[in-house]
Amino acid sequence: MTQQGVRWTADQVLALAPDAASRSAGGRLGVAGPWSGTGTDEGAVWGLCKGSGSEPYRTVVDVTDASGPAFGCSCPSRGFPCKHALGLLLLWSGGEVPAAPDRVPDWVGEWQAERGERAARHGTAEEGGSAPGPADPEAARRRVARRAARITSGATELEQRLADLLRAGLATAEQAGYGLWEETAARMVDAQAPGLASRVRELGAIPASGPGWPVRLLEECALLHLLDQGWLRRERLPDGLAATVRSRVGLPSSADGPPVRDHWLVLAQYDLADPRLTTRRIWLYGAETHRTALLLSYGAGGRAPDLALPVGLALDAEVSAYPGAGRLRAALGERFAPPRPTSARPPGVTTSQAAARYGEALRDDPWLDAVPVTLGRVVLIPDGDSWQLADADEDMALPLTPAARSRPGLWRLVALSGGAPLTVFGECGHQGFTPLTAWPRGEGDVVPLH
Numbered sequence: 001m002t003q004q005g006v007r008w009t010a011d012q013v014l015a016l017a018p019d020a021a022s023r024s025a026g027g028r029l030g031v032a033g034p035w036s037g038t039g040t041d042e043g044a045v046w047g048l049c050k051g052s053g054s055e056p057y058r059t060v061v062d063v064t065d066a067s068g069p070a071f072g073c074s075c076p077s078r079g080f081p082c083k084h085a086l087g088l089l090l091l092w093s094g095g096e097v098p099a100a101p102d103r104v105p106d107w108v109g110e111w112q113a114e115r116g117e118r119a120a121r122h123g124t125a126e127e128g129g130s131a132p133g134p135a136d137p138e139a140a141r142r143r144v145a146r147r148a149a150r151i152t153s154g155a156t157e158l159e160q161r162l163a164d165l166l167r168a169g170l171a172t173a174e175q176a177g178y179g180l181w182e183e184t185a186a187r188m189v190d191a192q193a194p195g196l197a198s199r200v201r202e203l204g205a206i207p208a209s210g211p212g213w214p215v216r217l218l219e220e221c222a223l224l225h226l227l228d229q230g231w232l233r234r235e236r237l238p239d240g241l242a243a244t245v246r247s248r249v250g251l252p253s254s255a256d257g258p259p260v261r262d263h264w265l266v267l268a269q270y271d272l273a274d275p276r277l278t279t280r281r282i283w284l285y286g287a288e289t290h291r292t293a294l295l296l297s298y299g300a301g302g303r304a305p306d307l308a309l310p311v312g313l314a315l316d317a318e319v320s321a322y323p324g325a326g327r328l329r330a331a332l333g334e335r336f337a338p339p340r341p342t343s344a345r346p347p348g349v350t351t352s353q354a355a356a357r358y359g360e361a362l363r364d365d366p367w368l369d370a371v372p373v374t375l376g377r378v379v380l381i382p383d384g385d386s387w388q389l390a391d392a393d394e395d396m397a398l399p400l401t402p403a404a405r406s407r408p409g410l411w412r413l414v415a416l417s418g419g420a421p422l423t424v425f426g427e428c429g430h431q432g433f434t435p436l437t438a439w440p441r442g443e444g445d446v447v448p449l450h
Helices: 010-014 020-028 083-093 106-127 137-168 171-176 178-190 194-204 213-232 239-249 351-364 409-417
Strands: 035-040 045-049 057-062 070-073 260-273 277-286 292-300 313-321 330-335 370-383 386-391 397-399 422-429 432-440
Touching: 010 020, 010 083, 020 083, 035 083, 045 083, 057 083, 057 106, 070 083, 137 171, 137 178, 137 194, 137 213, 171 178, 171 213, 178 194, 194 213, 194 239, 213 239, 239 351, 260 422, 260 432, 292 313, 292 330, 351 370, 351 386, 351 397, 351 422, 370 397, 370 409, 370 432, 386 432, 397 432, 409 422, 409 432
Parallel strands: none
Antiparallel strands: 035 045, 045 057, 057 070, 260 277, 260 313, 277 292, 313 330, 370 386, 370 422, 386 397, 422 432
């Protein structure tokens, strides 16, 4: 069957997990014990999972929808996908879900019918007359002007606070504590500049953070000053850099690039969470265009972002770039087929080429933390208390970032390498290299490391 031909690997299933707890819980449910009534056809995978209640949870996943996997479960979890959906997919990936082409359970058929009705209503709303009328362009212009004025006021105030800090000496930042930075960040939120607020909060975590913190604080203050000045002088900047400044300050924008259709390999997916918002970063690589694109998805109030794509599979889809100098961020558009296996792989570069690529990117975006890079034929080797990825054929290496050294994925990479060269995809920046996925000896399936 078609379904069996594109069965996902366990790594690809677990890459959909919204967090480590869901990944662990889903792994425990990826065995036959708690499941009954499982089945699969060309449209879905389903099963009943025994839980704490008297009735089992009804779980169903559509893995063939071109818009991405769709999940349904009767459990009360707010996670997306829940542990039961992950466990069911793991069971399916191991070939332990029987094909059931003759009869689909009624509850599965009802779920599929409801999805079809929602899709039809959505299509009607797009095509019919229920869409709102055009907005008043003059009112929109006034709103933009008012927000720009607030941001300018906030940026001017922030410049004064940075100047006060430098005049008083960086040692005062340690004495003042985090409250000063949180107050300043709140002022930037009031100024409708969330990008500035986020960078101010990051400043507050630097004082007393370990040896060398004054140097790090001065560096970040300089970057924040540069962003402030970029906003205050944005009319004099080239269009691409001005768009980057607007984005860094926190102004919303829409993907304005022409749609680019390709078979997009899902290279990596991971979440960055804070108490207010969870940001999911998904890296894609176009097999025909050889272009790398970044998708961002958000979940507020502790909820997982909606968009989840299986790492290692490819999407026949369109993406459109957002404005900005680098134009790496993109929006996912129409999808023409469900995710499928692919042999496409991004070409690898040396560690020196990776560092040069980051340096070149900084000319367009001085606030860029890292760039996507695929390292070819590198060996993971210890470096005192740290680790680095060294070229197998050259005398150069990149240190791993502090964040990468503290994650479990580091030991997975150690085990995967075994001292042999690997191809590794990740993010290369001023703190070093963060590995996200790897191919053993440049071949085989993508192995997620995050």
